[in-house]
Amino acid sequence: xxxxxxxxxxxxxxxxxxxxxxxxxxxxxxxxxxxxxxxxxxxxxxxxxxxxxxxxxxxxxxxxxxxxxxxxxxxxxxxxxxxxxxxxxxxxxxxxxxxxxxxxxxxxxxxxxxxxxxxxxxxxxxxxxxxxxxxxxxxxxxxxxxxxxxxx
Numbered sequence: 001x002x003x004x005x006x007x008x009x010x011x012x013x014x015x016x017x018x019x020x021x022x023x024x025x026x027x028x029x030x031x032x033x034x035x036x037x038x039x040x041x042x043x044x045x046x047x048x049x050x051x052x053x054x055x056x057x058x059x060x061x062x063x064x065x066x067x068x069x070x071x072x073x074x075x076x077x078x079x080x081x082x083x084x085x086x087x088x089x090x091x092x093x094x095x096x097x098x099x100x101x102x103x104x105x106x107x108x109x110x111x112x113x114x115x116x117x118x119x120x121x122x123x124x125x126x127x128x129x130x131x132x133x134x135x136x137x138x139x140x141x142x143x144x145x146x147x148x149x150x151x152x
Contacts (some may be wrong), residue, residue: 024091024094028094028097031097032096032097032100035100035101037051039129039130043128076102076107076110078111078113078114081098081099081102081111082115083095083099083111083117083136083139083140084115084140084143086098086140087137087140087141087144088144092141095137095140096133096137099111099136099137102129103129105127105129105132108132108133108136109132111136112132112136112139115140117135117136118139119132119135119136119138119139
């Protein structure tokens, strides 16, 4: 069996400065990361079982999956989540985090409708929550690029 070439160390690989995002606090980063993992575990039982096997025995009984979406106490206002503004001011990671808080298709579709985002070509009619979130991110990024090109 041939040996694999050693991976490049992180110090040697440099990203272009234009791709850097503003720093985020550790709590926000971890919360966003764990929300993604938990959402996947809830959506994919096989993934949840893999996670459980990776943990010490007896530390977790199961990963609870909601049976029915509960109504939120306060109604969601899609005008409070402007994907273009969030990406411009805080970066794509912040938008992913904000969209990760949205638990229903209805909320994500309301954001798309209110902010007139062009996502039709990016999602299927039966798109998952992850598909909708990614389509919103791509549409907002595309709008920013279009606005930059028009301004120059």
